[in-house]
Amino acid sequence: MDWCHFRFRSVWDLPAAPGAVYGVLERAEEYPRWWPQVRAVTLAGDDRGTARFRSVLPYDLLVTARAQRSDRAAGVLEIRMDGDLEGWVRWTLRAHHTGTRAVYEQEVEVRKPLMRRLALPCRPVFLANHALMMRGGRRGLVAYLEGV
Numbered sequence: 435m436d437w438c439h440f441r442f443r444s445v446w447d448l449p450a451a452p453g454a455v456y457g458v459l460e461r462a463e464e465y466p467r468w469w470p471q472v473r474a475v476t477l478a479g480d481d482r483g484t485a486r487f488r489s490v491l492p493y494d495l496l497v498t499a500r501a502q503r504s505d506r507a508a509g510v511l512e513i514r515m516d517g518d519l520e521g522w523v524r525w526t527l528r529a530h531h532t533g534t535r536a537v538y539e540q541e542v543e544v545r546k547p548l549m550r551r552l553a554l555p556c557r558p559v560f561l562a563n564h565a566l567m568m569r570g571g572r573r574g575l576v577a578y579l580e581g582v
Contacts, residue, residue, distance in 0.1 A: 437553040442540040450579040452527045455534045468578035471567040489567040518546040
């Protein structure tokens with residue numbers, strides 16, 4: 435097993451139609467407004483930019499992201515990431531009851547040297563840190579969607 439390799443999957447039920455959720459998720463530059471752990475997003479063109487993340491642990495992750503797939507009809511947004519994390523992230527949106535079920539999938543390899551050295555002993559901590567980040571993102575997005 436490669437201890438520096440991580441796969442994540444989160445399912446969020448959201449109180450808005452898929453089109454409205456897609457509209458928020460496709461504007462990555464606005465993530466810091468509603469997702470507390472996304473500290474900064476800087477666009478560098480229509481389909482790429484940089485993002486800085488920080489959850490509970492005292493370190494930042496910096497990635498360069500570029501769009502791989504933006505398909506509103508299919509409800510799919512996917513990016514490729516390089517930098518401290520290398521891999522991909524995908525949102526898949528479907529109508530669900532009176533709102534949207536958003537599935538977040540991520541597969542990455544840690545590239546940040548300190549995290550690579552700590553990947554084995556700190557893996558449970560890294561997983562908990564990611565879970566807290568996702569919880570903060572879901573709460574923030576729900577509040578944002580309810581306020582729009």
